[in-house]
Amino acid sequence: MSELLQVRDLHVKFVTPDRTVNAVNGVSFDVKRGETLGILGESGSGKSVTLRSILRLHPEHRTRWGGSIKLEGDEVLTMGKSALSDLRGQRVAMIFQEPATAFDPVFTIGHQIAETVRRHTGKGEADSWSRARELLEMVRIPSPAQRLKAYPHEMSGGMRQRAMIALALSCNPALLLADEPTTALDATVQIQVLLLIRELQREFNVGVIFVTHDIGVAVEVSDRIGVMYAGKIVELAPVEQMVDAPRHPYSRGLLASTVHDGMRGQRLEAIPGAPPDLAEVPTGCSFAPRCKFVQPNCIVRPPDLREMGGSHLVRCVLADVQEAGVAA
Amino acid sequence: MDSLLPLEDRGGPAQPLLLATGLRKHFPVAGGLLGRSRKVVRAVDDLSLSVAKGETLGVVGESGCGKSTVARLLIRLIKPDRGTMVLDGDPVDEPHGITVNELRRQVQMVFQDSYASLNPRLTIAETLAFAPKAHGLPAAEARARVRDLLDKVGLDPANYAERYPHELSGGQRQRVNIARALALRPRLVILDEAVSALDKSVEAQVLNMLVDLKTELGLTYIFISHDLNVVQYLSDRVLVMYLGKIVELGSVEAIYGNPQHPYTRALLSARPSMDPRRRTKEAPIQGDPPNPIDPPSGCRFRTRCPFAEDVCTRVEPPLADIGTQAVACHMRVVGSGHSKAATP
Ligand SMILES: Nc1ncnc2c1ncn2[C@@H]1O[C@H](COP(=O)(O)OP(=O)(O)OP(=O)(O)O)[C@@H](O)[C@H]1O
Ligand SMILES: Nc1ncnc2c1ncn2[C@@H]1O[C@H](COP(=O)(O)OP(=O)(O)OP(=O)(O)O)[C@@H](O)[C@H]1O
Ligand code: SF4
Ligand code: SF4
Ligand SMILES: [Mg+2]
Ligand SMILES: [Mg+2]
Numbered sequence: 167m168s169e170l171l172q173v174r175d176l177h178v179k180f181v182t183p184d185r186t187v188n189a190v191n192g193v194s195f196d197v198k199r200g201e202t203l204g205i206l207g208e209s210g211s212g213k214s215v216t217l218r219s220i221l222r223l224h225p226e227h228r229t230r231w232g233g234s235i236k237l238e239g240d241e242v243l244t245m246g247k248s249a250l251s252d253l254r255g256q257r258v259a260m261i262f263q264e265p266a267t268a269f270d271p272v273f274t275i276g277h278q279i280a281e282t283v284r285r286h287t288g289k290g291e292a293d294s295w296s297r298a299r300e301l302l303e304m305v306r307i308p309s310p311a312q313r314l315k316a317y318p319h320e321m322s323g324g325m326r327q328r329a330m331i332a333l334a335l336s337c338n339p340a341l342l343l344a345d346e347p348t349t350a351l352d353a354t355v356q357i358q359v360l361l362l363i364r365e366l367q368r369e370f371n372v373g374v375i376f377v378t379h380d381i382g383v384a385v386e387v388s389d390r391i392g393v394m395y396a397g398k399i400v401e402l403a404p405v406e407q408m409v410d411a412p413r414h415p416y417s418r419g420l421l422a423s424t425v426h427d428g429m430r431g432q433r434l435e436a437i438p439g440a441p442p443d444l445a446e447v448p449t450g451c452s453f454a455p456r457c458k459f460v461q462p463n464c465i466v467r468p469p470d471l472r473e474m475g476g477s478h479l480v481r482c483v484l485a486d487v488q489e490a491g492v493a494a
Numbered sequence: 495m496d497s498l499l500p501l502e503d504r505g506g507p508a509q510p511l512l513l514a515t516g517l518r519k520h521f522p523v524a525g526g527l528l529g530r531s532r533k534v535v536r537a538v539d540d541l542s543l544s545v546a547k548g549e550t551l552g553v554v555g556e557s558g559c560g561k562s563t564v565a566r567l568l569i570r571l572i573k574p575d576r577g578t579m580v581l582d583g584d585p586v587d588e589p590h591g592i593t594v595n596e597l598r599r600q601v602q603m604v605f606q607d608s609y610a611s612l613n614p615r616l617t618i619a620e621t622l623a624f625a626p627k628a629h630g631l632p633a634a635e636a637r638a639r640v641r642d643l644l645d646k647v648g649l650d651p652a653n654y655a656e657r658y659p660h661e662l663s664g665g666q667r668q669r670v671n672i673a674r675a676l677a678l679r680p681r682l683v684i685l686d687e688a689v690s691a692l693d694k695s696v697e698a699q700v701l702n703m704l705v706d707l708k709t710e711l712g713l714t715y716i717f718i719s720h721d722l723n724v725v726q727y728l729s730d731r732v733l734v735m736y737l738g739k740i741v742e743l744g745s746v747e748a749i750y751g752n753p754q755h756p757y758t759r760a761l762l763s764a765r766p767s768m769d770p771r772r773r774t775k776e777a778p779i780q781g782d783p784p785n786p787i788d789p790p791s792g793c794r795f796r797t798r799c800p801f802a803e804d805v806c807t808r809v810e811p812p813l814a815d816i817g818t819q820a821v822a823c824h825m826r827v828v829g830s831g832h833s834k835a836a837t838p
Pocket of ligand 5: 213214217345
């Protein structure tokens with residue numbers, strides 16, 4: 167697996183006359199071809215902003231950037247117009263929670279997928295349509311030949327989601343960005359789509375970044391999981407290590423407070439309080455006001471992301487101590 | 495002591511708090527030639543349920559299966575096409591029974607959308623005092639009740655009473671919605687996806703609070719959610735719906751430990767695994783739920799059921815009591831004609 171994407175110390179700040187939002191405050195990670203990185207975090211933690219930064223989708227005039235995003239060596243943050251449109255249309259594809267935004271309601275699904283195929287491969291009309299049919303088949307849409315002629319509103323939610331995946335893969339991207347693509351789906355449909363994404367990822371050998379607030383979903387699809395809090399990745403580890411032995415107090419709290427099988431009758435371990443206001447640049451650990459292990463040096467300066475062995479990274483002053491089992 | 499007192503239990507502990515029989519709600523759908531289409535969404539179809547005093551009844555099912563419509567029927571936000579309701583022995587909206595207004599004092603509801611449910615121009619204190627005042631509680635007593643309600647849901651009255659909804663977080667707003675539902679001292683609270691929009695760490699806070707409030711105030715809950723784990727955590731009994739119908743109903747142990755209906759089984763095994771070493775290998779069922787406008791004949795699940803046979807197309811399976819739970823599937827009806835059913 168070769169390095170596909172490198173994000174280093176990414177900062178994203180939105181500035182308007184009446185307020186500033188420090189949405190992403192120093193995020194670093196890599197994604198290889200053929201691997202899935204799950205990004206897990208609560209509402210407002212900066213998951214979508216991080217993801218959309220890779221396509222530079224934020225309003226240019228009021229977004230302040232810092233750091234670096236490199237796709238196969240090319241710097242995205244300073245990329246020119248034509249390279250950027252190449253990036254958006256060909257090298258990186260994105261799927262979202264709401265497929266309605268991916269499709270134009272006035273054209274058929276087939277027209278839109280065939281059009282993308284034609285643009286990217288220079289194939290003729292007939293070949294593009296037959297590729298579109300293949301793609302619908304690949305995402306398991308029943309009777310694909312007929313479905314090519316359907317308009318987006320004529321499909322069920324699950325079917326539209328599959329069609330959006332087909333559209334995303336139609337340009338043969340190197341990197342697929344998935345922003346909660348199954349959150350709005352029913353349970354029995356969600357699992358089908360998750361398995362489909364897992365399978366297509368192997369088949370197309372794409373790198374995937376899968377953003378979700380659902381631990382179970384992250385566990386189903388990810389090779390590694392990064393936990394985000396207040397615009398930072400506070401812990402990054404292979405999925406087994408993250409589930410078996412989370413190190414950061416926030417990741418631990420998140421896992422402990424998630425209700426699952428066999429917790430009936432037990433009192434839940436809730437994390438007190440709520441996430442911080444993103445108007446201020448954090449001076450110390452952003453989790454300090456809610457952390458039961460907080461100590462004086464936590465609020466002096468933001469803790470660094472430290473390597474705990476086995477590519478397990480933790481952003482907490484206690485990381486070493488916990489390793490020794492003291493705070494466990 | 496104030497003048498809006500908690501309501502007494504009347505019929506004794508064994509009498510169901512709420513009994514609904516044969517509830518039906520079909521919504522006409524617009525469209526068709528000249529708008530004269532006679533199509534309907536069969537949102538809730540001949541559904542009967544009872545809620546015991548002090549229990550939590552969980553309601554699960556996929557989007558559009560009719561969970562919210564059931565809730566809205568139970569508090570009469572919408573009128574049923576058919577069906578009757580009895581609240582602790584009193585028929586609802588019938589000559590010798592109780593009025594819809596009285597029902598709405600005793601049965602309250604909390605919705606998912608914490609923001610849309612609150613009036614943005616009223617302070618939290620004004621919102622919470624509104625219903626008690628409308629029911630004739632004097633101003634001083636209403637103020638005391640507001641403080642008490644905020645205390646109960648874990649919001650410091652000195653800090654929160656004078657705030658507006660936009661000055662609260664999602665979790666805090668949902669606490670206010672719960673406080674408002676408790677303002678008239680109801681006996682039954684219907685929670686419709688009440689924690690679904692909250693982050694996990696905040697959801698845990700609110701779930702703990704709901705457990706505490708139930709004990710402290712002797713409440714009964716109907717807990718509606720698409721999150722099977724949360725329903726399992728809170729409920730004593732669970733009702734599983736599919737396209738406007740009950741497919742299975744039983745104790746939480748029976749439904750989660752020994753599900754009988756093929757749909758219940760599929761729903762439970764569609765839950766993402768929390769163990770990376772035992773990921774889901776195969777989706778339990780394929781396809782999407784069908785359109786509720788034209789539900790399949792016979793058993794509504796037959797288009798996705800791996801066990802469907804001829805009888806499933808022709809005959810609607812009754813909700814049959816099998817001891818531990820009730821199941822609507824021909825495989826569990828003696829003599830139904832399904833090859834897996836027992837013969838009489
Ligand atoms: N274009 C924008 N202008 C100003 N603020 C923004 C913009 N986009 C996002 N934000 C803010 O940045 C912060 C991070 O948002 P983001 O959408 O990344 O959160 P998220 O982790 O994806 O949350 P969710 O789970 O709710 O989708 C939030 O406070 C959000 O309001
Ligand atoms: N006022 C209405 N007019 C027409 N159709 C309606 C109306 N209210 C609900 N429906 C339809 O009735 C069916 C049941 O809806 P309901 O909201 O009860 O489902 P639900 O189980 O609560 O779904 P969800 O999990 O998405 O909240 C759906 O098909 C819905 O579109
Ligand atoms: S750095 Fe300090 S406050 Fe932050 S998570 Fe670690 S122990 Fe808690
Ligand atoms: S009645 Fe038939 S179709 Fe319905 S669940 Fe049972 S076996 Fe399946
Ligand atoms: Mg987001
Ligand atoms: Mg609903």
